[in-house]
Amino acid sequence: MKNKDNVELLPVKKDQLYSEKTFIRHCIYDYHQNRKLDDINESFLRAAETDGFLEPLLQVKEEAVQEDGTKKKVLINYYSPHQIFIIASLSKNKVHEGQLWTHHDFDWHTKQKTRYVEWGWSGYAFNVDYAKAGTKHHTELNIFDLCKDFHNFLKLLHSLKNDRHGGFDRNKERYFNDAPSINFDFSVLTKDIFEKFSLNIDRLRLLRKTIGSFALQIDPLETWYFYIKRHPRWKKDSLKGDALLAQEIYIISDLITEVTEKLTGEKEPDLLSSVHEKFYPTLLPRDEYATGSDVKALWGTIASFKQWVTKNKDLIPDGMLQKLAEFEKELKAYEEKYEDKSYVSGISRPVEYEEKLGINDLDPSVTHYVTQFLKQQPKVDQDELKMEIASAISWRLHDLERKLWQVLDEAGEILRKKVDEAWNIEHDFGNHFWFKRKDELNKLSREEQMKLYDTEYQKAYKEAMFWSNKRDEFGKTISHINLIYCQNCRNKPVxxxxxxxxxxxxxxxxxxxxxxxxxxxxxxxxxxxxxxxxxxxxxxxxxxxxxxxxxxxxxxxxxxxxxxxxxxxxxxxxxxxxxxxxxxxxxxxxx
Ligand SMILES: [Zn+2]
Ligand SMILES: [Zn+2]
Known part of the structure; x- marks a missing residue:
């Protein structure tokens, strides 16, 4: 929305923003007046804006005192303090003739006129012109898309009420008065409002992951992430240097998480788990689900698998559901005889003695384990026998868990095949396309051929992604199989x-x-x-x-x-x- 003076109107709230001068100071100094980022000035901002990395959230015509003491109406840029994420991500570049360039091989690049911009602090740089043209490999994140999403998110954020002393959450109070208040009132946020800002939940999640992993990258206290996170905000404000900068960037990813959770009504995974989804570094702490064999967890797995089947009937091989039904009978028989058992693995459990059931009360499988043992050690006393029966009962549940896994994995195998096939087509797409469609392609112009190639390739890529996601979804569906359920409610993992x-x-x-x-x-x-x-x-x-x-x-x-x-x-x-x-x-x- 703009009025006739070309000045942006609401919904962004000006009192939450920094004027350009204040914003630059916020980028350069921390709250103790120590240096934060180097070489950030007006021309750096202009260069970032020229490319479209950065955009002021608000421009207002205001009276400003000129160098000669006279007053004049000028356009003042206003920024969100959180735009420090963009500035920090670009801070390894230098300004040359009004544009950002990476320091690396600067002379060579300027001679070649290929402009590379560094993004983040890990040395990653990309060709700006390619990225702007939208040329990208599908696995690569387009930084300009990301910046646009981030800008939209900030527009949404700063349209919300923010009350420094509103007491929405005491943990968010700041130690320094010049630190931006993060007490946003998300209670009014709805899907309708959210969608007006051209955002969706997936993009929000990607944004959080990208911003969060940048913060982790620069945070010297990364391995203490959870420990520091538990401290109230005002305590974290007393950190210095990169540790403080990292905290300021975590604030942004936390705000995004809050918005996501408000909109979905569900809890998002913690930052480390979402950033290190595929490979979790061993040095970082994490909490894990307790594992073992558990009657109720097996039932829970069967229930969620059945739920999955209702939407994926065509992926179930013949006879699989019959096998599952037979398995259910076995599990039910186990539960009736030995009750709702749960065995945690990886801990030293106290020795158990089976007091209720004797050797003649067991089912054939458990009897088999015990008689095998007795064959090896025919002379056992009463306590040893009780112990052996107890451990045979636990082994039996372990076997049932393995059996259920074998049944369910029949569907898993079909999915893995589908995934492999689809990615093989994607990897070898060029060959397939030009060779198999030779006749059809000959009738088309080069431009039409390329267009067709592009749409067909996108189809193949989407297909492969579809099956990968299907496989992951299936994995999640049966992921409770080796978990332990809560001893109180008996229906949630721990x-x-x-x-x-x-x-x-x-x-x-x-x-x-x-x-x-x-x-x-x-x-x-x-x-x-x-x-x-x-x-x-x-x-x-x-x-x-x-x-x-x-x-x-x-x-x-x-x-x-x-x-x-x-x-x-x-x-x-x-x-x-x-x-x-x-x-x-x-x-x-x-x-
Ligand atoms: Zn004692
Ligand atoms: Zn519980």
């Missing part, structure tokens, strides 16, 4: 948050939703901390970073460590024991 070393203490697994809803978890008897020497109860509930118990004066005490590390030392109250029990709680290092 994320393991604490350090691996800590896992040894826990044989309880509770999902996030159940944990959140527990007012008095000590009543659940789910995570009792017992003395490891005599077995007496030390705390009624100790799970992850939380202890919940009754004090001697009968007041409930609920101790929750927000982040950091806590050492618990408890001397057993049993007079005959009196031994010291220790536990470390490392909290905050994973998502």
């Amino acid at each position: 994320k393991v948050k604490s350090d691996r070393g800590d896992q040894l203490f826990y044989d309880t697994f509770i999902c996030e939703d159940c944990l959140k809803g527990m007012d008095e978890p000590r009543m659940t008897n789910l995570a009792v901390w017992n003395c490891m020497y005599c077995g007496r109860v030390l705390y009624k509930f100790n799970y992850e970073n939380r202890i919940n118990d009754l004090l001697i004066n009968k007041a409930t005490s609920d101790i929750v460590l927000e982040y950091g590390r806590l050492k618990l030392v408890v001397r057993c109250g049993n007079r005959e024991c009196g031994k010291i029990n220790e536990r470390w709680i490392d909290w905050g290092w994973t998502a």
Whole structure:
């Protein structure tokens, strides 16, 4: 919207923006007046604008004092403080004759008149003219598209109410008054409003991933990402240099995440998981789902597979559903006999003894395991037999899990074939196209041929992507097969948050939703901390970073460590024991 003075009107709110001078200062200095980015000035901004990387969010005709002291109406550019993402991404370039050029091989490039611009801090550079012409390999991100999306996002963002002291979220308060307020009011945001800004959810996700991975790239504290993230914003404001710059860029990817979550009503994966979707660096902390064999997780997998089948009937090979039905009978029989079992892998579990069922009460498969064992060790005492039966029952569930996997993978194999075929066509597209359509092509002009090539290639590429996505979707559908379901609700997988070393203490697994809803978890008897020497109860509930118990004066005490590390030392109250029990709680290092 522009009025007759060519001045932009709403919806962007001017009080959330910086004038050009303030914006440049925001790029150059941090809140302690230390240098942030070098060589950012008016001509840098102009060069970035000439290419279309940058665009002021608002231009206003305002009275400004000239050098000679007179006042004159001039057009003032206003920028979002978050446009520092664009400036930082371009900051490895220099301005030459009003245009941005990479420092690398500068003399050679200027001689050749091929202008390369560096994007990000990893040395990646691209040919500006190619990118502008839209020439790109399909796997490559077009920076100009990205900048456009980012600009649209900022227009949306700054049309929202933002109240520094509005108290929407205390964690977002800033330490310095000149730091931009990030207390946006997303409550009014709807799909209708969102779509008016030429954005969609997929582009928003790509934007978050690109901006977030740039922040991770420059962040010297990357491996401490989750730990730092848990701190309130005002605490992070006291960081310096690149660590602070990274935080300012995380703010943007977090804002995008907030908008996405508001629009979809679903939680987005954490930044590290979404950036490192394919390959997760070993040094970075992550939280993972607890794995093992679990009756309810197998049922959950079957249910979500059946849901998937309703939309993908043609991908199911003959006889597969029959095999699944037979498997369900087996699983049901197991559950009826041995109850709802769940075995976590990767931890040392206490030895189990089967107290209810004797050797004559077992089903043929479990009996088979036990008799095999007895053949090797004919002389066993009663306890050893009980132990062997318990472990045979756990092995049986493990076998059932493998069996279900074999059944479901029949559909997986069909999908993998489809994916391979489609990508083979894409990789070899040129040969296929020119050779197989020779007659048809001969009748066309070169231009028409190229046009046809392009549309046909796009089709082949889309087809291949379609099957890749189908395969991934199938993988997600059956991904619960080797997970452990929450011991409280028995229908959700459980994320393991604490350090691996800590896992040894826990044989309880509770999902996030159940944990959140527990007012008095000590009543659940789910995570009792017992003395490891005599077995007496030390705390009624100790799970992850939380202890919940009754004090001697009968007041409930609920101790929750927000982040950091806590050492618990408890001397057993049993007079005959009196031994010291220790536990470390490392909290905050994973998502
Ligand atoms: Zn639960
Ligand atoms: Zn004890």
